[in-house]
Amino acid sequence: MSRLLMGLLIGMLTTAADAQDDDHHDFPPSVMHFHEIMAPLVHAPPSPERAKTVCQNTERLNEYAARLTRAPVPDGVSGVNWSLAAERLSESTTMLRDACADNNFKDSWLADVNSRFHQLVRLVGHDH
Numbered sequence: 001m002s003r004l005l006m007g008l009l010i011g012m013l014t015t016a017a018d019a020q021d022d023d024h025h026d027f028p029p030s031v032m033h034f035h036e037i038m039a040p041l042v043h044a045p046p047s048p049e050r051a052k053t054v055c056q057n058t059e060r061l062n063e064y065a066a067r068l069t070r071a072p073v074p075d076g077v078s079g080v081n082w083s084l085a086a087e088r089l090s091e092s093t094t095m096l097r098d099a100c101a102d103n104n105f106k107d108s109w110l111a112d113v114n115s116r117f118h119q120l121v122r123l124v125g126h127d128h
Helices: 003-023 029-043 048-056 058-070 079-101 107-123
Strands: none
Touching: 029 048, 029 058, 029 107, 048 058, 048 079, 058 079, 079 107
């Protein structure tokens, strides 16, 4: 098998495995919508291009985080804990949006959004 063909095959298998990893989440729909926007941003390597893409998506992140604050509390989750975690996530997306608007993006702002998202998904039984 040629090296080019082998490289293409490995690339296809890696892409399929990555897609399969994304599909393993059984988040509630409101959480999944936020995850679908955030995950590619967080998993992209830090670069000026990523910073630009993150800032282009802050309105969507902020919108979907706000939706989480209004979403039904998932079964088996404390309403108080859910509300606090969703509100903290929403606050972090607002801070990220404001930092981007001020041309002050830092990877730490995105890391904070990711951290607060992980706190939220732990409530529904995921270590993500």
